[in-house]
Amino acid sequence: MDRSSIVERVLRALLLTVIVIFFLFPIVWILLMSFQTNEQILRIPPSLSFVPTLDNYRALISGHLLTSAGSLDIAFMRNLGNSVLLSTCAVVLALILGVPAAYAFARFKFWLSEDIAFTLLSFRFAPPLLVLLPLSLYFQDLGLVDTYVGLIWVYQLIALPLILWIVRGYFEDISPDIENAYRIAGHSWLRTFFKIAVPLAGPGIAAAGLLSFIFCWNNFVFALILASADKQPVTVGALAFVTASGIQYGQVASAIVLSVTPTLLLALYAQRWLVEGLSLGAVKG
């Protein structure tokens, strides 16, 4: 251990504190706001001293928004449930489709393979609004507007390219000899895929899955256009907080806290899968 001077250590701690405050301040502020009434939030000058209230959370969970203009029904919990359902299904589907596809793109060079892979990536370039008009027309014809299936399908535009390209890179990093060795040991191609390739690309699959879950969760426009109230996720549902009597900051804040929680929990859970270096030491050179 090097003996750094006290000044150095104090400075380092100070700097770290400043950085942490800088990044965490908005989140902490929202957390504080979620325990305040609208009046407390909007008073001038703002103050850190207040009597915490759970009214915001109560209103969200019971679904009755109390404003100065009267009571309003909102479906926040249903929106939250929709978000969980849509994002989870979309990511699971994208993983089922994307991981084998990523493996194919990583291991085999077939006709047009690069073009297909790039086309899939290009879905990420296109502004969603550009796609939405034709898409909503087609969806109307197909009867997919305002269905979970339709939304999950559209979410593949977000999740699939991400998973495909991240996981492909991880598959490419695995030495083919490791898979060859398993084949020669007498295992089938499919078994090799599940027992060797997938576990070794595990960190990549976890990272890609988590990232696409966050992107799906945060999506706004697709659900805004293609879903009605009872199928909408929280991002769209949050619009309900803009009421005739003003914006309900307290409820917005607690809604944010509630809607961040699932992603945060997932990220914390997935963290242990995100360990790198699993393949270190397997292959020489």
Added chain:
Amino acid sequence: MAQIEIKDLHKSFKDDAVLKGLSLNIEKGEIVTLFGPSGTGKTVLLRLLAGIYAPDAGTIGLRGRDAAGSPPDKRGIGMAFQNFALFPHMTARDNIASALTARKTETGEIARKVEAVAQLLKISHVLEHSPRELSNGQKQRTALARALVADPDILLLDDPLRNVDAKLRYEMRLELPVLLKRARSTVLYVTQDFKEAMALGDRIAVLLDGEIAQCDTPERIYAEPVSIGVARLFGDPTLNLVEVEPRLVDGAPEILVGGATIRLPASYAAAAGGRYTLGLRPESLRLVDAPASGTIAVDLVAVTPLNEKSVLLCTMDGGDELLASEAGDRDVPRRTGPGRVALDLDAVLLFDRASGRRFAPADNNGVGL
């Protein structure tokens, strides 16, 4: 019927033709070392045999049956990779056992066999470690154990000693022949080290320019290489090459080396009048004191003692260099300066300068090591 029968095998990658009509037969229970400089396609050949690559043309017969279209998992081959290719997410035990789990072996039987092979290779104490925690030597033994554990009748070893340190390599070079003989498999062993090739192989297959240049016992490859290319791959230091033009004097073939006239055995008479390259193994050259006829006057420039032998660098008249080596137990002069070198006429190699092929003396009986 040969256990491994390779006929006219072709394989190229893009425009790079690696194997150009390679043929090789390996009998059951035989250990053949596949030897050649790097980049000649030794590993490619092994992969073709294992079914990882498919040949462009030609056939591979395994146990008398055409292996075309048979996937790697159906060939019943054991293989050790040069880079070990251990499964990083499994313990050494599971790595070794992977060759048995596919064959629907009983759990108890698997454990017993893994223990047995681990004991043989002295890795019993690290079976619960993951590959990351193993030293290179242990990794190499684990990879070898994985190839051996299922008692495959065909074993492909891709330069398994390449990535281990010198001490372990020396140890393994002594242990491996015993191990391989015990396994009673047909073995194709790839190496870039001619000593390893000679120590391990019943026969050596020399791979040059996409073909097997020569496949023979180590002794014959050393004493009777088919071409100058093969001859140069064996020996440390490598053989000396001197351009000569044999001519007949009084019915006996003679050559001029470094100003000295040397009378070749009569069996070389047919070489008279041609243009040849003389190949002299360093150990076939001896420093002599008396200026007898048939000895070459040299200037001894440097003496490098290497324990078991000494390497002598000499220059002949005209500046051509000669490397000679003398066994270490002999009294090798440490002094440099003028001297004379005699050559062992039995070990002389004569190569056609145009084709590089060895001139076969009329009577071949006298040639030995």
